[in-house]
Amino acid sequence: MIVLAAAALLIVAGLTSLAGKLIVRRLPPNQAVPLLTGLALTVALCTGIALSAMAVLAWAQLGPMPRLGHWSAPELREHAGFPVGVGLAASVVVGAALLAAGWRVVRSARALWGAARAARALTPVAGDLVLIDEDVPTAYAVAGWQGRIVVSHSMLAALPAGERQVVLAHEAAHLRYRHHLYRHVAALSAAANPLLRGAESAIALGIERWADEAAAAEVHDRRVTARGVARAALAQAGRPAALVGLGMAAQAGLGMADSIVAERVRALQRPAPTGRWLAPALGVGVAAACWLIAAAVTWRANELIQFAESVVARH
Amino acid sequence: MASRSARSRGALEREIIALLAAAGRPVTPADVRAELPGDLAYTTVMTTLSRLHAKGAIERTQQGRAYAYSLTGGAETARVNVTAHQMLKLLDRDSDRAAVLARFVGDLQPDDEALLADLLQQRPKP
Numbered sequence: 001m002i003v004l005a006a007a008a009l010l011i012v013a014g015l016t017s018l019a020g021k022l023i024v025r026r027l028p029p030n031q032a033v034p035l036l037t038g039l040a041l042t043v044a045l046c047t048g049i050a051l052s053a054m055a056v057l058a059w060a061q062l063g064p065m066p067r068l069g070h071w072s073a074p075e076l077r078e079h080a081g082f083p084v085g086v087g088l089a090a091s092v093v094v095g096a097a098l099l100a101a102g103w104r105v106v107r108s109a110r111a112l113w114g115a116a117r118a119a120r121a122l123t124p125v126a127g128d129l130v131l132i133d134e135d136v137p138t139a140y141a142v143a144g145w146q147g148r149i150v151v152s153h154s155m156l157a158a159l160p161a162g163e164r165q166v167v168l169a170h171e172a173a174h175l176r177y178r179h180h181l182y183r184h185v186a187a188l189s190a191a192a193n194p195l196l197r198g199a200e201s202a203i204a205l206g207i208e209r210w211a212d213e214a215a216a217a218e219v220h221d222r223r224v225t226a227r228g229v230a231r232a233a234l235a236q237a238g239r240p241a242a243l244v245g246l247g248m249a250a251q252a253g254l255g256m257a258d259s260i261v262a263e264r265v266r267a268l269q270r271p272a273p274t275g276r277w278l279a280p281a282l283g284v285g286v287a288a289a290c291w292l293i294a295a296a297v298t299w300r301a302n303e304l305i306q307f308a309e310s311v312v313a314r315h
Numbered sequence: 316m317a318s319r320s321a322r323s324r325g326a327l328e329r330e331i332i333a334l335l336a337a338a339g340r341p342v343t344p345a346d347v348r349a350e351l352p353g354d355l356a357y358t359t360v361m362t363t364l365s366r367l368h369a370k371g372a373i374e375r376t377q378q379g380r381a382y383a384y385s386l387t388g389g390a391e392t393a394r395v396n397v398t399a400h401q402m403l404k405l406l407d408r409d410s411d412r413a414a415v416l417a418r419f420v421g422d423l424q425p426d427d428e429a430l431l432a433d434l435l436q437q438r439p440k441p
Binding site (some may be wrong): 108110114119121125127133138140142155157164170172174179180183187219220224226231232233236237261265 | 352411428
């Protein structure tokens, strides 16, 4: 039963990754991102709990553990439902996941701390807007104690006023909705469980789509928003729109491009996705099921050990 | 019904600063209204300009009967900020998936250029 539960959770992790892009494409991104991030974190934690239960039951049969714990190793072996080797493998996996997650936390914390320190050296013109002299057109947001929106003069010069508003509103949305938190939770979940890598990249796309939709709502024009994204991307790549040949434009219809920028532009050319209830309800249901499975596994492992103790006590 | 110019105070301040930075010359309130999208009320523009002026972010010069506004020491600050910007870029590159910066656009693939250029070459619908 415990092995089945662990396997089910691993399958849910894989499915979360496979469904991630679909969820981001179909749902409004401000629903999709919290849903997917919550699901990824839940699956990562619950998989860890289930594998830990297996590891505990395996180690409890070995060496001095039965004597120290006053339980019967043969009883555990008989009722655990899996060979000791499988449990030991689970403990290796859990150890690796904990190490990877810990390393991820250290790296993220170090990067954030460094960014916060560097961001303090940025002088805003007013509010949170920082202008820089940089030949390559650039625009980004730095999250932190005080969020900053950094834009280069070259980026501002490359865009008409309406599209400048798109860039500013997009970056302001990243700060306002604390998008960096979703990214860090997604990275942490995927570090602990690599099956969630797909969910992590879907969340990264979803965050950009969320900021785009926020910008489109502020600008009241999806077309201008799409053009702003397109023009800024070409300007940053050093390809002013006028220089890209018409011959290349003909190939675009083949739809081979699948990068985040292309995906964002395509989504802005379609109407804004509307709220649905079925997919979010399904997502919350799956998350609840994961927690139930994790709770059941913990309860079952506890029960097995108590039973193995009672066998020893009877003798 | 929300007006077309519904945006937060901070958003309008940012747009005006971006406009002054892009213009590279002193700009009058009338220019601001003409350039920025949405039907901004004259008083809204004036209030925002005055607030930015009070903060010392922009300076004004008499131009005919109106004031014209430009960024205060914009070029100087923009040069100084480059050092912090270079540090952030390095951190972002070295931090693997920690995502230090939320960049407006990432790197392009060759196919993207065609798609994006195609979009920009389409005539806007009237």
